[in-house]
Amino acid sequence: MTLIVQKYGGTSVASAEHIRNIARRIAESKDKGNEVVVVVSAMGDTTDDLIKFAHQITDHPSERELDVLLSTGEIVSSTLLAMALKDIGYESISLSGAQAGIMTDDSFSQARIVNVDGKRVKKEMEAGKIVIVAGFQGVTDRMDITTLGRGGSDTTAVALAAALGASVCERYTDVDGIYTADPRIVPEARKLTEICYEEMLEMATYGAKMIHPRAVELGEIFHVPILVASSFTNSPGTLIHGGVSMELRNRVRGIAHDFDVAKITVVGVPDRPGIAAAIFQPLAVSGISVDTIVQNASINNITDLTFTISRSQLQKAMAITENVAKQIGAASCSSDAKLGKVSIIGTGMQNAPGYAAQMFTTLFEQNINIHMISTSEIRITCIIEESRVRDAVRALHRAFKLETGE
Amino acid sequence: MTLIVQKYGGTSVASAEHIRNIARRIAESKDKGNEVVVVVSAMGDTTDDLIKFAHQITDHPSERELDVLLSTGEIVSSTLLAMALKDIGYESISLSGAQAGIMTDDSFSQARIVNVDGKRVKKEMEAGKIVIVAGFQGVTDRMDITTLGRGGSDTTAVALAAALGASVCERYTDVDGIYTADPRIVPEARKLTEICYEEMLEMATYGAKMIHPRAVELGEIFHVPILVASSFTNSPGTLIHGGVSMELRNRVRGIAHDFDVAKITVVGVPDRPGIAAAIFQPLAVSGISVDTIVQNASINNITDLTFTISRSQLQKAMAITENVAKQIGAASCSSDAKLGKVSIIGTGMQNAPGYAAQMFTTLFEQNINIHMISTSEIRITCIIEESRVRDAVRALHRAFKLETGE
Numbered sequence: 001m002t003l004i005v006q007k008y009g010g011t012s013v014a015s016a017e018h019i020r021n022i023a024r025r026i027a028e029s030k031d032k033g034n035e036v037v038v039v040v041s042a043m044g045d046t047t048d049d050l051i052k053f054a055h056q057i058t059d060h061p062s063e064r065e066l067d068v069l070l071s072t073g074e075i076v077s078s079t080l081l082a083m084a085l086k087d088i089g090y091e092s093i094s095l096s097g098a099q100a101g102i103m104t105d106d107s108f109s110q111a112r113i114v115n116v117d118g119k120r121v122k123k124e125m126e127a128g129k130i131v132i133v134a135g136f137q138g139v140t141d142r143m144d145i146t147t148l149g150r151g152g153s154d155t156t157a158v159a160l161a162a163a164l165g166a167s168v169c170e171r172y173t174d175v176d177g178i179y180t181a182d183p184r185i186v187p188e189a190r191k192l193t194e195i196c197y198e199e200m201l202e203m204a205t206y207g208a209k210m211i212h213p214r215a216v217e218l219g220e221i222f223h224v225p226i227l228v229a230s231s232f233t234n235s236p237g238t239l240i241h242g243g244v245s246m247e248l249r250n251r252v253r254g255i256a257h258d259f260d261v262a263k264i265t266v267v268g269v270p271d272r273p274g275i276a277a278a279i280f281q282p283l284a285v286s287g288i289s290v291d292t293i294v295q296n297a298s299i300n301n302i303t304d305l306t307f308t309i310s311r312s313q314l315q316k317a318m319a320i321t322e323n324v325a326k327q328i329g330a331a332s333c334s335s336d337a338k339l340g341k342v343s344i345i346g347t348g349m350q351n352a353p354g355y356a357a358q359m360f361t362t363l364f365e366q367n368i369n370i371h372m373i374s375t376s377e378i379r380i381t382c383i384i385e386e387s388r389v390r391d392a393v394r395a396l397h398r399a400f401k402l403e404t405g406e
Numbered sequence: 407m408t409l410i411v412q413k414y415g416g417t418s419v420a421s422a423e424h425i426r427n428i429a430r431r432i433a434e435s436k437d438k439g440n441e442v443v444v445v446v447s448a449m450g451d452t453t454d455d456l457i458k459f460a461h462q463i464t465d466h467p468s469e470r471e472l473d474v475l476l477s478t479g480e481i482v483s484s485t486l487l488a489m490a491l492k493d494i495g496y497e498s499i500s501l502s503g504a505q506a507g508i509m510t511d512d513s514f515s516q517a518r519i520v521n522v523d524g525k526r527v528k529k530e531m532e533a534g535k536i537v538i539v540a541g542f543q544g545v546t547d548r549m550d551i552t553t554l555g556r557g558g559s560d561t562t563a564v565a566l567a568a569a570l571g572a573s574v575c576e577r578y579t580d581v582d583g584i585y586t587a588d589p590r591i592v593p594e595a596r597k598l599t600e601i602c603y604e605e606m607l608e609m610a611t612y613g614a615k616m617i618h619p620r621a622v623e624l625g626e627i628f629h630v631p632i633l634v635a636s637s638f639t640n641s642p643g644t645l646i647h648g649g650v651s652m653e654l655r656n657r658v659r660g661i662a663h664d665f666d667v668a669k670i671t672v673v674g675v676p677d678r679p680g681i682a683a684a685i686f687q688p689l690a691v692s693g694i695s696v697d698t699i700v701q702n703a704s705i706n707n708i709t710d711l712t713f714t715i716s717r718s719q720l721q722k723a724m725a726i727t728e729n730v731a732k733q734i735g736a737a738s739c740s741s742d743a744k745l746g747k748v749s750i751i752g753t754g755m756q757n758a759p760g761y762a763a764q765m766f767t768t769l770f771e772q773n774i775n776i777h778m779i780s781t782s783e784i785r786i787t788c789i790i791e792e793s794r795v796r797d798a799v800r801a802l803h804r805a806f807k808l809e810t811g812e
Contacts, residue, residue: 016462050482056422057486058493065492065500069485072478076456079475080463086471087464094471099549120549143505143526 003125003166004029007039007135007157009173012231013077014044022231023084025172026130030090035125037164039135039157040081042073063108067137067147071097074134074153082132092130095120097137098145101163102156104138110149111138113156116163133160151212158215162222169219169226170237175210176230177238178203180402181255185393188403192253194239199253202345202379216240252346252355252400257393259386261291261339262314263371264321265306268331271298278328279305282320288313292341292374292383306372308383311337339371340389343381344396356380362399366391409531409572410435413445413541413563415579418637419483420450428637429490431578432536436496441531443570445541445563446487448479469514473543473553477503480540480559488538498536501526503543504551507569508562510544516555517544519562522569539566557618564621568628574645575625575632581616582636583644584609586808587661591799594809600645601659608751608785609662622646658752658761658806663799665792667697667745668720669777670727671712674737677704684734685711688726694719698747698780698789712778714789717743745777746795749787750802762786768805772797 006026013019030036050069054061061069078094085092101117124131135153138146148155154171161169177191178200195203197220204213210228219226219240229237269275276295283290293307309317314337322333349355359380363370368391372383384392397403412432419425436442456475460467467475484500491498507523530537541559544552554561560577567575584606585595601609603626610619616634625632625646635643675681682701689696699713715723724741731739755761765786769776774797778789790798803809 016459019463053422053482053486054489057425057489060493061489062492062498065485065488068500068502069482072481075478076459076475079471080459082471083460083463083467086468087466094474096474096551145502 001033001035003035003037003164004168004170005037005039005157005161005164005166006170006172007153008041008081008231009153009171010041010044010046011174012172013040013042013081016080019043019077019080020084020087022172023081023088023090025231026081026085027088027090030130036130037121037125037160037166038081038130038132039153039160040074040077040132041135041153042070043077043080046073046076064144067108067111068145070147071134071137071145074136078132078134082130085130085132090130091128092132093124094132094134095124096134097156098139098143100131100133100160102133102138102159104140104146104148106140106142106144106146108146111140111146113138113148113159116159118160118163121160121164151214154212154215155218158218158222158224158226161224162218166224168239169224171211171215171226171228172231173210173228174230174232175228176233176235177228178210178240178254180253181393181397182257185257185390186255186397189397190403191235192238193236194241195253196347197240197242198378199345199347200240202343202376203254203256211240252344252349252402254345255393255396255400255402256343256345257341257389259340259389260311261308261341261383261386262311262317262335262337263306263308263339263383264314264318264333264335265304266321266325266330266333267304269303269305269325270329271301271303275328276305279321279324280307282324283317286316286320288317288320292372292381294372294374308339308341308372336371338386339383340386341381341383342389342392342396343379344400345379347378349378349380358399359396362395363392366395368392407439407441409441409443409570410574410576411443411445411563411567411570411572412576412578413559414447414487414637415559415577416447416450416452417580418578419446419448419487422486425449425483425486426490426493428578429487429494429496431637432487432491433494433496436536442536443527443531443566443572444487444536444538445559445566446480446483446538447541447559448476449483449486452479452482470550473514473517474551476553477540477543477551480542484538484540488536491536491538496536497534498538499530500538500540501530502540503562504545504549506537506539506566508539508544508565510546510552510554512546512548512550512552514552517546517552519544519554519565522565524566524569527566527570557620560618560621561624564624564628564630564632567630568624572630575630576643577617577621577632577634578637579616579634580636580638581634582639582641583634584616584646584660586659587799587803588663591663591796592661592803595803596809597641598644598659599642600647602753603646603648604784605659605751605753606646608749608782609660617646658750658755658808660751661799661802661806661808662749662751663746663795665746665795666717667714667747667789667792668717668741668743669712669714669745669789670720670724670739670741671710672727672731672736672739673710675709675711675731676735677707677709681734682711685727685730686713688730689723692722692726694723694726698778698787700778700780714745714747714778742777744792745789746792747787747789748795748798748802749785750806751785753784755784755786764805765802768801769798772801774798 510517
């Protein structure tokens with residue numbers, strides 16, 4: 001019998017009707033002879049509503065208490081789904097993260113899974129039950145409830161799939177797969193039937209919101225194939241896995257983008273050891289997450305240093321950076337809040353020259369100015385004006401012929 | 407340091423403002439030098455809302471799943487209260503029933519507490535924290551969540567008080583104590599400063615809704631005094647305990663009543679062993695709870711048998727009883743749905759004659775017909791027309807001079 005872990009997101013369980021619908025889908029999968037373990041998110045806006053409630057009580061809710069509070073959202077949806085399955089004649093049982101053995105560290109609100117003890121889940125499966133696990137949550141070795149932060153339910157699902165030796169983790173949401181670019185921007189964008197972990201990671205990190213990078217990483221480490229598909233249709237979805245055939249690797253697989261980029265430039269920085277640490281350490285301490293960093297070649301031991309952040313953090317980051325700039329004797333600081341980024345992603349790009357050149361040429365032909373460039377093994381990213389992001393995505397999609405089949 | 411367990415009901419935690427208010431009351435108690443452990447119910451109508459939700463999914467929700475679902479209500483209020491306490495500078499931690507060591511049997515929806523393991527609660531108290539425990543719930547030795555049924559949070563509070571060796575269990579609600587009769591019926595009803603467990607049990611079982619009998623029983627067994635008071639005022643409340651002074655015992659302490667009584671009479675029952683079992687066993691199996699039972703003296707081995715039930719169960723009970731009546735060769739069945747009951751309650755009544763006579767005389771003077779009579783050590787109950795219950799309560803309150811002090 002094939003063991004499948006299915007994960008349903010908040011929109012898939014938003015109402016009683018949605019929940020009954022999901023129950024039928026799960027039952028169908030069971031009827032095909034699969035063993036099914038299900039992970040669910042909280043219904044619709046439950047999590048946001050609970051957070052609002054906490055803020056009615058206090059401006060600074062205790063993280064420990066907030067985690068317990070939020071964990072109830074997934075418990076509610078898991079029990080309702082188990083009831084719906086029993087109602088149509090399928091033995092089922094809901095388990096909280098703690099009961100399902102999702103052991104985490106004690107970093108409340110952003111806990112990391114340290115171990116999954118699948119004993120209880122396996123026992124219930126052996127008793128013939130469809131097990132429904134509350135996502136997004138775990139428990140410390142002191143038996144305190146934690147939540148996993150962003151992408152938490154995805155992570156629960158992949159971790160469970162790994163621990164149980166599932167053959168696939170199916171992630172259902174209102175999006176029916178991974179596209180070569182955002183279909184709202186590029187109408188001719190094509191759904192990929194498969195993509196490898198690294199490419200998906202770059203797509204996810206660089207703007208594609210379909211699945212959280214944590215879950216993809218975990219899938220890669222534990223060799224769990226992840227199917228991204230819609231819970232509202234029967235369209236086949238996209239399989240994220242490691243075994244993408246070699247001949248598919250040497251090409252651009254997708255275009256990712258992000259409208260929310262701001263940059264800060266520190267001009268006239270004395271180029272000596274410790275300067276980068278002096279600038280980025282205070283930002284990290286303040287919880288500001290720095291994305292791309294570019295340092296120009298030094299002239300007369302003086303250099304410029306530019307980095308990007310999300311727009312909401314610009315003001316705070318600028319204040320910190322101006323302070324540091326004075327201390328290290330830099331000439332000045334400047335910022336630009338209206339930037340975006342566009343990336344081409346594909347395994348093996350660095351071994352096959354010409355992709356970067358093609359990207360830069362395409363942007364040039366569109367008269368789009370490139371502010372910064374950063375690259376990885378399988379990605380080339382350009383920081384451009386926010387107002388030109390849509391044009392850039394469309395042009396690159398055409399240039400790399402992504403509308404035509406794999 | 408004195409250890410106090412406080413329990414706050416649903417109306418006391420109905421909104422963010424209510425919760426902040428309760429937090430201040432708890433803080434005051436702590437400031438007076440007490441150690442405080444708090445048990446909370448779910449906010450306002452949360453439990454009813456969750457039950458409605460389950461019924462949107464299925465007409466027959468699994469009891470196991472329903473218990474997990476309902477348990478989230480108390481978890482939400484416990485976390486919010488812990489946040490509110492921290493917000494005003496008091497270290498606090500919420501614990502679920504399971505975390506607080508409330509161990510139960512596995513009778514879902516009406517579990518009984520089998521043991522309280524106070525280790526975790528004590529540890530948090532030693533760390534200087536005010537512990538907030540989610541009421542109404544526990545956990546089986548298989549780590550399955552259970553709920554305790556009606557009066558569950560009261561029971562949690564008294565059980566915790568017993569396990570921790572608390573000096574008192576304070577139960578706060580929107581009622582400020584136990585009255586000699588319902589003040590809505592008898593305006594001159596007087597609040598009792600103290601009452602003994604047995605009297606309270608009879609008051610609670612016979613119509614006074616202030617506290618669930620289970621909690622009172624538990625208090626009696628483990629010698630935990632229970633203070634019933636309002637969370638909205640500072641009025642002193644009523645202390646339920648075992649040490650009520652002897653001289654107070656030989657008098658009527660209160661009048662209880664119930665508007666919801668129906669009776670069934672089986673006429674012409676052959677009086678032979680096993681007849682009572684034949685009638686009441688099928689009712690018990692169907693979950694119908696029978697209250698007063700009266701069997702007339704047998705004439706020529708034929709007797710009449712009358713029993714009372716709550717009105718909502720009359721139809722079902724009548725169908726079952728008619729069926730049994732045929733089988734055992736009884737002559738006929740009849741029912742009356744519009745009855746009520748009135749009780750006088752006071753320890754030692756049976757040793758001091760005249761109370762029963764005074765009660766019957768008072769009802770006769772009001773021209774109130776008595777359908778049935780039942781008595782216990784400390785209670786005399788008359789079943790009367792529902793329409794005369796108010797008159798009966800008022801007249802008895804006057805006759806026994808309950809408006810004058812203790």
